[in-house]
Amino acid sequence: MYIIRDPKILYNKVKKIHKKNNTIALIPTMGNLHLGHIKLIEVGQKNADKVIVSIFVNPMQFKNLNDSKKYPRSLKEDFKKLKLNNVDIVFCPRLKKMYLNNFIDQIFVNIPSSYNILESKNRPYHFKGVMTIVSKLFNIISPEIACFGKKDFQQLFFIKKLVIQMNYNIQILGVPIVRDNDGLALSSRNILLNSKERKIAPEIYKTIKWISKKINKNNLKNNNFLKKAYKNLVKHGFKIDILTIRDSKTLNKKLTKKTSSIIILCSAWIGKVRLIDNLEMLLKN
Structure with a gap:
């Protein structure tokens, strides 16, 4: 080498x-x-x-x-x-x-x-x-x-x-994202998490997975589940920068009938560490 x-x-x-x-x-x-x-x-x-x-x-x-x-x-x-x-x-x-x-x-x-x-x-x-x-x-x-x-x-x-x-x-x-056993996306910054923060950190992935299960083409405009997810992360101690659903091919917030896949994006602080994660999914007709 x-x-x-x-x-x-x-x-x-x-x-x-x-x-x-x-x-x-x-x-x-x-x-x-x-x-x-x-x-x-x-x-x-x-x-x-x-x-x-x-x-x-x-x-x-x-x-x-x-x-x-x-x-x-x-x-x-x-x-x-x-x-x-x-x-x-x-x-x-x-x-x-x-x-x-x-x-x-x-x-x-x-x-x-x-x-x-x-x-x-x-x-x-x-x-x-x-x-x-x-x-x-x-x-x-x-x-x-x-x-x-x-x-x-x-x-x-x-x-x-x-x-x-x-x-x-x-x-x-x-x-594709590589994850730890508890679902936390691997990141060079994870080493900066203290033991308490490390236990909380996987909640981001759990939350975006929960969002993905709530989604279908008919309810994307009525995104009350997104607000619930936001509150859940705040309750666990996160300061959220981004929690949103976008067209994965354009990053547009406005989703149309032509939207075939979406990306659930999350960026949040836990303590002094900023974590990011996402989940891409195809939309079923």
């Missing part, structure tokens, strides 16, 4: 891989790896000849630099896990190599204002940082495939649009 910290060195390594007609799957991460990341790697290995995992805590997708410094890091353990899972290359660049001149005159990739909804509305800085760093990784590595978890559903939605609109010749694979 190669550990590379310089984009130029990786660029040259990638050129040699492509010269041998080998395909590359990219797995972008911010480290502190868990079984969800391992699942992404497995999907990448099934669909490409070589797998490159990037580890970079991207400060531009946090509210400020102090927030990014609080993100859990476990680089040595990450390297061990990646080696055990036969990853070919780990790209772990230094900040100055990805953002020159300390962000002065930095060019960013923005999403259109028409998509200032959900996570974009709550964290307007976030997706500008995500789209910029993902574009940088795509430009350095030129992967044939890139794998992203479906837990970050809106992120996946935007990345698919990025690839189409910026003419990247990359196949984006969305990988």
Whole structure:
């Protein structure tokens, strides 16, 4: 397994891989790896000849630099896990190599204002940082495939649009959420939960599953069950940012007769940790 910290060195390594007609799957991460990341790697290995995992805590997708410094890091353990899972290359660049001149005159990739909804509305800085760093990784590595978890559903939605609109010749694979035994979606931030919060955290998934059982095409407009779900989460101690039902193909709030699948989205704070989860489902006629 190669550990590379310089984009130029990786660029040259990638050129040699492509010269041998080998395909590359990219797995972008911010480290502190868990079984969800391992699942992404497995999907990448099934669909490409070589797998490159990037580890970079991207400060531009946090509210400020102090927030990014609080993100859990476990680089040595990450390297061990990646080696055990036969990853070919780990790209772990230094900040100055990805953002020159300390962000002065930095060019960013923005999403259109028409998509200032959900996570974009709550964290307007976030997706500008995500789209910029993902574009940088795509430009350095030129992967044939890139794998992203479906837990970050809106992120996946935007990345698919990025690839189409910026003419990247990359196949984006969305990988299902990996959960703990009690249903909690695996996340690098889960390690920040104290024991009491960890016991409460699975209530998010229980609640969105309860919502899914209440849904059918006839009652989507009468969403009293959504209000009950909201109250239930508040009762358990959550501060809710998002709890909504959207068209999974458009993220539109307005559902029509043409809506064939929906996504139940939830973002909520428990203590100082922000958790996100979702459940996608087909609508029965």
